[in-house]
Amino acid sequence: MRQVILFNKPYGVVCQFSADGKHPTLKDYIPIADVYAAGRLDTDSEGLLILTDDGRLQHQLAHPKHKLPKTYWVQVEGEMTEDALVALMRGVDLGDFVTAPAHAQSIAEPDGLWSRTPPVRFRLSVPTSWIALTITEGKNRQVRRMTAKVGFPTLRLIRAKIGNWTLDSLAPGQYRQLSVMELKNI
Template sequence: MSQLILFNKPFQVLTQFTDDQGRKTLADYIRQKDVYAAGRLDYDSEGLLLLTDDGALQHQLSHPRHKMEKTYLAQVEGDVSETALVALRRGVELKDGMTAPAKAERIEDPALWPRNPPIRQRAQIPTSWIRLSITEGKNRQVRRMTAAVGFPTLRLIRIAIGPWSLDGLAPGQSRSVTAPKPAAGAGARSAPARNAGAIQRLPGARPDNSRRKSTGATARKKPGRRSR
């Protein structure tokens, strides 16, 4: 039977098993044999990574044509505006072309594990959080999207891929789940991630206090249930 592993990748860990520069890799956390990452997650990003020993399943999970929805929490520099969120929802122009429309909403500061080292902070400049869902896989796409609308990303956590979410996994933890049978088409896109908000219940999580308040900041809307 195929293996499917859900892993909460910590900050500054490579999504590969070897490195000639002495950086942390998946081998520091994953003990299962002959599994490989299905897709990628940047060295300076955190959160959900899927691994499998099934080549066909790996292709299905990672290939852009299957449009597997991926959901991120992004802490951005500045008091994010509704204009910026509308632009993200419509798609933004990047050097390699327009992005597809995304789901984007501002959220309250989430309860998260502390990042080490913490994000850089600039005096008198606030930060804010957004939840962003995309179905593409351009290189460093979320970071480039938020920068394109004027709000550079400072911290990025992927909380869900298709129907799978972090669901209680602390950084560095993993668990095995039942692997779906590889199938053609984009059916996985229609299944919402279960417990996508479970990141707020992780062991040791605490409210992120790195946001600096700004005078006259707009009131935030509490996150509601996402419609599909």
Template sequence: MLILLNKPFNVLCQFTGESGQRTLAECLPVPGVYAAGRLDADSEGLLVLTDDGMLQKRIADPRHKLPKTYLAQVEGVPDEAALARLRSGVDLGDFVTRPCAARLVAEPAWLWPRNPPIRERKAIPTSWVELVLREGKNRQVRRMTAKVGFPTLRLIRVQVGDWTLGGLAPGEWREQAGPLPPALRAPAEPVRPGPQPSAPRTFARRPRR
């Protein structure tokens, strides 16, 4: 089973939590599924869940290079130099990010309001940056945009591989049918050869004297 969920803001990416914490249990009454990859509580958007433990690991494993597309609403308007730094890799101190795609985009027409809304400053505009990563370390997008001078105010994941939000409102989900992307398919079991017949034994004849 494969499920696509639009995780709301301020919801933990797990099914249990302490008193007062919002969890996936309020959105998804399906037992036995687990998130394949995570989103921070203050991030929104596409979360992939499955009841297949091996598939969960393959989706989350960066070795399979599933691109993940994010929309980040940032403070200020990044110039081409800042976007180039994002694309080429950003030194965050504990690691350097891999090259990625980054570009300015318009505010999405389908965007839902966030509750609570982001903080806004009258003297500083905001803009939207689309980033496509093939890795996903803790709070990576936020750290990247802050490092180049444009802090993230809102972060939405809109796509994982070929899977998209597809019109899901916050808290809505759907079961995904159809074949898996080739990178996620389990390798075929190798064919083990059966026992081979042994070659006939030959004996050299001694010449007669």
């Protein structure tokens, strides 16, 4: 039977099972053989990662041509402006490519958000704010590059949703396997 696992990747964890010598890996959290990440999150990003033993599903979830929406909670340096949100929604020229239009909105700090180790750097003279950003691409460090380009560097990046799957109540480092009924809806 096909396995699909939702995992809340903590900050500092590498999205691979083989040891890299510097950081914890998926193997330190998920004791299930023969599953692989469908997509990646940078070591300094947190949140939802989907793992599966189904190569076809892994390709469908990870490949950009399927344009599966991914929603991120992004803490940025400064008070996000309406002009910057509009720029994100129109698409941002990052030099090597122009991003597809995104959905962007200002949000309050997400409820139940866990603390991060190490904590996010704060400067007393510079406020921070949160946005929810939904993209259908997923190029290397894209969200961080997008917010920086519109003048608001990312301080913390948490993937909250992929398609219809969400973090729900998974704490960092926790995972859950989808049930047989949930798998029928894929």
